[in-house]
Amino acid sequence: MSYKEYPKVELHLHLEGGAPPAFIRQLAHEKKTDLSRIFREDGSYEYRDFDHFLTVYEAACSVLQTPEDFRRLVLAVMEQSAENGVVYSETFLSPDFCGGGDLSAWREYLHAMQEAADEAERKMGVTLRGIITCIRHFGPEKAKPIALCAAETMGDFITGFGMAGAEMVGRPGDYSYAFDMAREAGLRLTCHAGEWGGPDMVADTLRDLAPERIGHGVNAIHDLALVDRIAEDGIVLEVCPGSNVFLGATGDWPEHPIRMLRERGVKVTVSTDDPPYFGTTMTREFEGLARAFDWTEDDFAELNRTALDAAFCDDATKDKIAKLLEAT
Numbered sequence: 001m002s003y004k005e006y007p008k009v010e011l012h013l014h015l016e017g018g019a020p021p022a023f024i025r026q027l028a029h030e031k032k033t034d035l036s037r038i039f040r041e042d043g044s045y046e047y048r049d050f051d052h053f054l055t056v057y058e059a060a061c062s063v064l065q066t067p068e069d070f071r072r073l074v075l076a077v078m079e080q081s082a083e084n085g086v087v088y089s090e091t092f093l094s095p096d097f098c099g100g101g102d103l104s105a106w107r108e109y110l111h112a113m114q115e116a117a118d119e120a121e122r123k124m125g126v127t128l129r130g131i132i133t134c135i136r137h138f139g140p141e142k143a144k145p146i147a148l149c150a151a152e153t154m155g156d157f158i159t160g161f162g163m164a165g166a167e168m169v170g171r172p173g174d175y176s177y178a179f180d181m182a183r184e185a186g187l188r189l190t191c192h193a194g195e196w197g198g199p200d201m202v203a204d205t206l207r208d209l210a211p212e213r214i215g216h217g218v219n220a221i222h223d224l225a226l227v228d229r230i231a232e233d234g235i236v237l238e239v240c241p242g243s244n245v246f247l248g249a250t251g252d253w254p255e256h257p258i259r260m261l262r263e264r265g266v267k268v269t270v271s272t273d274d275p276p277y278f279g280t281t282m283t284r285e286f287e288g289l290a291r292a293f294d295w296t297e298d299d300f301a302e303l304n305r306t307a308l309d310a311a312f313c314d315d316a317t318k319d320k321i322a323k324l325l326e327a328t
């Protein structure tokens, strides 16, 4: 069956990484910037491996310059989400790309994005919340002003703080100052770990940064004692199977660890990560899991409930989304 219309909750989506290539091409055209090197002839993004992906990603981000660009970006990304049945989404926002981490500049970008999120909710029926992320490969010092941006602008829309970027740069504890600042401000925490790093990276992230969710976390599977601890502690994994398969972070769909993690009692959720870069959508994620593991609507209903429980929004928003999920 097609899962396109089936309602979905997504927790792990990078805003810039969700930018449809046609949108970036249009923006590059308007700004008279030549980005032809990052596109294939069919119009999709072109890159060789994970490091090159980060280079292409940053080149695409280079045409996202003004608050107005980011307002349009939010609408373009949410249009894709809504088309794929997403009713609630949390997206990673990077002040590094929005005014270089300067707080007053960030406020302007945030205002524009929040306006777009409100418009997307009214017109497309998809509710969006923002998680501010520092970029790991920019280093711990750069993470501090980003945590300050998060602490100063938290509210109904900005509900969480996290870390993205190249996982193998530094150790989790290097970033504890930024995470402590965000935690003390009352933000909910998530952190990428265990996509490229091994179980030790997941364990160190939990020990040193104490997030309640882990982005990816799939390599925890190589240490079953750790898997059991993650299950017992109720840590939620934001699993992105299509991204993992595409980049080779895991084996192919039938070998993807999400099934074993779930069967061992870990709270798993499903997301797209950077969908147009990995040729995926939330519909394709659900369909890939249905094909690989014979998962059915009952399984997806459970994944949605787990994701909504782990969402960083307030209870009134959760109740509203729960009613939408129940209506199907």
Ligand SMILES: [Zn+2]
Pocket (backbone or CB within 6 Å): 012, 014, 164, 192, 215, 273
């Ligand atoms: Zn990610």
